[in-house]
Amino acid sequence: MIQAIGLTSEPRGELPPAVDDLTFEARPGRITVLLGPAAAGKTTALRLMLQLEYGRGVALFRGRPLHRVPHPARELGVVLGDVPAHPARTARGHLRILGAAAGVPADRADDMLDLVGLSGLADQRLGGFSRGMDRRLGLAAALLGDPHTLVLDEPAEGVSPREAAWLHGLLRGYAAQGGAVLTTSRNVKEAARIADRVVTLEDGRLIADQEAADFRRTRLRPRVAVRSPHADRLAALLIDESQRADHTSDPAVGRAVEVVRESGTRISVYGSNCAAVGEAAFRHGIPVHRLADETGDTGPVVPLHRADGRPQGLADDTMSDTLALPAAEATAPAPRPVRPAPAPFAGRLAIPRLPAPGPARPLRYELRRAVGDRAGLLVAAASVLVSVVLALLLARHGGAPMSRVLTGWPRQLPFPPAALGAGLIGALAFGQEFRYPALAPERGSVPRRLGLLLAKLLVSGAAALALGGCVLAADDAAARTLFGPDAVTGIAERPVLTAGWLGLLVGCAWAGVLAAGVFRSTTMGLAAVLAVPVLVVPLVQHVQHVVAEPAARSLAGLPARLRSSALVQWPSGIDQGVLVVMRLATQPVGSALTLSLAALVCAYTLTMRRGRMR
Template sequence: MIQAIGLTSAPRGELPSAVDDLSFEAQPGKVTVLLGGAAAGKTTALRLMLQLERGRGVALFRGRPLHRIPNPTREIGVLLGDTPADPSRTARTHLRMLSAAAGVPVTRADDVLELVGLSGLADQRLGEFSRGMDRRLGLASALIGDPHTLLLDEPGDGVTRREAAWLHGLLRGYAAQGGAVLVTSRDAKEAARIADRVVTLAEGRLVADQEAADFARTRLRPRVAVRSPQADRLATLLVDESQRADHAADPVVGRAIEVVRESGSRLAVYGSSCAAVGEAAFRHGILVHQLADEVGDTSPVTPLHRADGRSPGPTADVPSATSPPDDADPAPAPGPASAPAPAPAPMVRVLQAARAAIAPKGTDTVSDTLTLPIIGATVPAARPARSSTPVVEELVIPRLPAPGPAWPLRYELRRSLSDRTGLFVTVASVLVSLGLALLLARLGDAPVSRVLTGWPRQLPFPPAALGAGLLGALSFGQEFRYPALAPERGTVPRRLALLVAKLLVSGASALALGVCVLTADEAGVRFLFGPESVTSITEWPVLAAGWTGLLIACAWAGVLAAGVFRSTAMGLAAVLAVPVVVLPLVQRMAAEPAARSLAGLPGRLGSSALYQWPSGIDQAVSVAMRLATQPVGSAMALSLTALVCAYALTMFRGWAR
C-alpha cells in the first residue's frame, strides 16, 4: 500500500506550490492513476514521495517512509521520465549493473528483459533504441528488484497504441499478483483503460478521488459503438437524419450527431443513443453486428508483446516453471497424500498474468474480443474475470535474500568495466605519458624517475595523475549524468557503502593505470634508446610509494569532488586545483622556518619505543616521512581532508532534508 499524507512542495518564489496538501492512497492489487494536465503536479508528487524534491508531507510504503527502507530497489520500482542509461551501454549490461545495486542475482537481468520483450535486443546499444524500446527498458529497470510497488511517471507517453496496449496489460497483470501500481497520466481515456482508482489533480490540489467506474461514467464522453458491414451507408444516413433533425427537431434521431469512422466496419456515434441508432438502421434495413453504449475508446488494438521481433509464445521464452531461479519462492513441502504441481517461477507468473489481462480468444475473459480494457463501460472489456476473493490474498511477490555486503562493490565494478569513457581515458593517459617519456629520454637531462613517469619539471602533475583524477571523477559524475540510482536514496550507511566501493574501485583503477604507464614508458625508452638509457633507480621504494600514493590520491579527490559538486567536470577541476592552487600555498608555508626539524624522526621514535622495531620499519617510516614532507604530498593530504569533510556535510544535509 502507498499512503501519501499532506504532500506539499517547497514554495517557488511568488508562484504557488506545485503540490499543495495532497493526500491519497494506492491499494495493493490495484492500479491507481494520478490524472492531470501538464502542470497539475503529478511528477512533483512522485518526486516528493521519493524524497527527490524539497517539501513537506509523508509518503509511506507498506507503512514505512522511504528512509526507513534499507533497500528501496527491492520495495519500490521507479520510472521517472526517460530511462537514465548511458547510451553506449547495452541493455543487458545496464540491467546487470542495476541487479548488482539491487542485490539480486545477475540472471534477473535476462528475466526482466524477457518479461518486457527485449531479450532479442539485449546486446544492442541503448543509444539505438526507439521510444517504445526505451519505455520497455525503463519498466525492466523498475522491475529488476521484484518490488512490491511501482511508481511510473507517464510510462505510455510517446509510444504507439500497440505498445500502450501491451504496457497496460502488463501493469494489470502486475497488480493482479498483489503489487501496488501508481501511474501518472494526462489522458483521461488511458486512465479509464487501466485504473481501478483515479486521483485527479489540478494546480497541485486534489480534485477528485474516484473509483474507475464512477470516473468513466462522470468524466468521459459517452458514445455508441456500432459494427456493421454497411458502415459507410449507416454513417451517411445518420448524418443526413441529424441534419434534417436540426430543422424538424425530430425527437427520435436527436441533434448534433457526430459519426467517427474507426475501422472498416466500426463506427463511433457521439450525441445519440443505442435506441436512436438501432431504429435508424432498422428503418433502412442495415445489418448491425454490434450496438452498445461505451465510455471512452474501446477500439480493438493488438498488443505488441515484444519489441525484438520474436514470437510472443505463452511461456516458451521464459524460464521453465519446473526449474525456478535461485531467488524464487521455496517450494512448499509435499503433503502426505500427493505432491502439488510446482508453481511457476515469479517472472513466469507475472508474464502469464500480464498476457491474461490482454488475452486473445479462448481465454477466461469477460469478452472474447481483443480490446483495450475499459473500466465502467457497458460493453464487455477484454479483461480477466475478477473473482470475489481479494487479490491481496494471492500475493506471490518473490522473497529474495537481503543484499550482502559486496553489493556496492559488484555494482561499481560492473559500472566501471562497462564505461567506454574510462577505457578511453586510460589509453589516452598511457599514450601521452609515453610521448613525454620518449621526449625526456631524447633530451637526456631528466632523472630516470621522471622519464619513467612521463613527468617533465614544467608540469605540476604528470598526465597519469590527471587521468587517475578523471577516472575518479567519472565514477560519481556518471551517476549524476545518467542517474540510474537517483530514485533509490536509501539510508546513510547504504550510501557510505557505495562511496567506499567507488573509492576502492577508483583506487584500483588508478593503480592499474600507474603500472601500465611505468611499463609502457620503460618498454618504449628501452626499445628506442637501448637498455642503457634506463639505469637502475636507487630509491625505488620512494618512487613506488610516491607514485602509488599520488595516483590513488588524485583518483579519490576526483571521486569526492564529483560527489560534492555533482559533476565530472567539477571533479576534474578539483584535481587540477591541487597543483595550481593548493600546492603553491603549501610551498609558501613550507618556506617558513619550522619549529622543529623532522630529520632523524624515525630514529628518535625507534629509540623511544618499548620494543625494538624490525629493520624494515625504520625504512618504511623514513619513506613515509619523506613523502609527507614533500609539498605535493602535503597538498594532496590537505585537499583530501577538505573534500572528505565537504562530502560528509553534503551527504548528511541531504539525508536530514
C-alpha cells in the first residue's frame, strides 16, 4: 500500500510548485492511475515519493518511508521512462547486474525475460531494442525482486496498441495477485480502461479522487461509432441537420452534434444516439455497416504476448492465464473483484522465498558491472599498448633509468599512461552509474552507500594491480624481444619500484572512484586524477622547499623502535616493508596522492551524509 500525504515540491522561482499538497492512496490489489495533461505534476509526484526531488510531505510504502525500507528492490519496482542501461549490454546481462544488486539468484533474470516475452532476445544488445521491448525490459527489471508495489510513469507512452494491451493485462494480473500498482497517464480512455481508482491532477493539485465506475460515468463522453462506405456524406448530413435544428424553436430538437472523422469509413458522433443517427442514414439511403454506442474507447485490442517472435507454448499459455486476462477483459472498463494472494506472482516464475541479501551483495554487483562494461577493458588495453610504445622508445634511445623503461614513463609526462588508465577505470566505476544508472529500479538514482563504495574500491584496486602487473611484464618482454636480453638491466631496488608502481596505480584508481562518486561524472573523476601531478604535486614540492631545513633528528631506526614497542612481535622482514612505505610516502607524488585521497574521502563522506539527511 502506498500513502502519499501532503506532497509539495520546491517552488520554481515565481512559478507555483509543480505539486501542491497532494494526498492520495494506492491500495493493494488495485491499479491506481494518476491522470492529468502534460505538466500536471504526475512525474514530479512520483519523484517526490521516490525521494528523487526535494520537497515536503511524506510517502509511505506499507507504512514506512522509502529510506527506512531495508531492501527497496524487494518492496518497490520502478519504471521511470526508458531503461537506464548501457546500450552495449545484453538484456540478460543487464538483469543479472540488477539481480546481483537486489540479492536474487542469477537465473531469476531468465525467468523475468520469459515472463515479459523477451527470452528469445536475451543476448541482444539493448541499443537495438524498440520502445516496446524497452518497456518490457523495464518491467522485467522492476519485477526482479518480487516487489509488493509497482510504480510506473506512463509505461504505455509511445508503444503500439497491442503492446499497450499486453502491458495492461500484465498489470491487471499483478494487481489480481495482491500487488499495488501506481501508474500515470495523460489518456482519459486508458485510465478508464485499466484503473480501479483514478486520481486526477491539474496544475499540481488534486481535483478528483474517484472509483473507476464514477470516473467513467462523469468523465467519458458517450459517442456513436459509425462505419459506412459513405461516411463523409453521412457526416455532412448530420452536421447540416444539427445546424438546422439549432435555429428551430423546439428546444427538444435543438441539440449540438459533433462529428469526428476517424478514418475513411469510420466516424464518431457526439451529442446524439444510435436511433437518431440510424434514422438519418435510413432517410437518405446511406448503408451503415456498424452502429454502436461507445464511451470514447477504441474497443478490444489483441495483445502482443511476446516481442521476440517465439510461438506461445504451453508454459506461455499457463503464464498468460495466470498473469494476464483475456484480450476482451483486458480492455473492458468493467470493474473486477480483488483477489489478494500471499505475494505477487507467486506462481511458476516467482521464487517462493527469496534469500536475504548478504554482505557480499555489493561486491557481486560490482563484479558483474565491471565484467559487463567493455569500456574498462578497452581502457586497460590502450594503457598497456601506449606503455609498451613509450618503453620501446626509451629503451631504444638509452640513457633512461630502467624504472622509467619498465613503467613506460618518460620524464616529459607528469603521469605515466597506465596511471591515467587506472584512474579512468576507477572513474568509470561510478561515472557509468550516473550515466546509465543500473540501480535505478532500486531508488531511481545511484545510492552512495558505504558497502557499494567499498566494493568499487576493491574491484577498481584489483583492476589497477592487474593493469600494473601487465604493464611491467609487457614492457620488459617487448624491450628484451626487440633489443636483446641486455636492454633491461637488473634493478637493485625492484621491491621499492614494484610497490611504488602498484601503489601509484591503485591510488589513481581510488581517486577516480571517489571523485566520480562525489561529482557524479566520469570526466570529473579523470580530472581529479590529472590534478594530482598538475596541481597537487607542484604544491607539495613548493611546501617542502619552503619548510626544508637541516633535520635535527632522523627517522632512521623507526621500524626497529616500532617492533620493540609492539605488543605482538612481528617478523624482522616487515622492517623492509615499513622502510619502503616510508620512502614512498615522503616522495612528492606519494604525498600528493595521499593528500588528494584524504580530501576526496572527506568530500565523499559529506555527500553521503547529506544524501541520508534528504
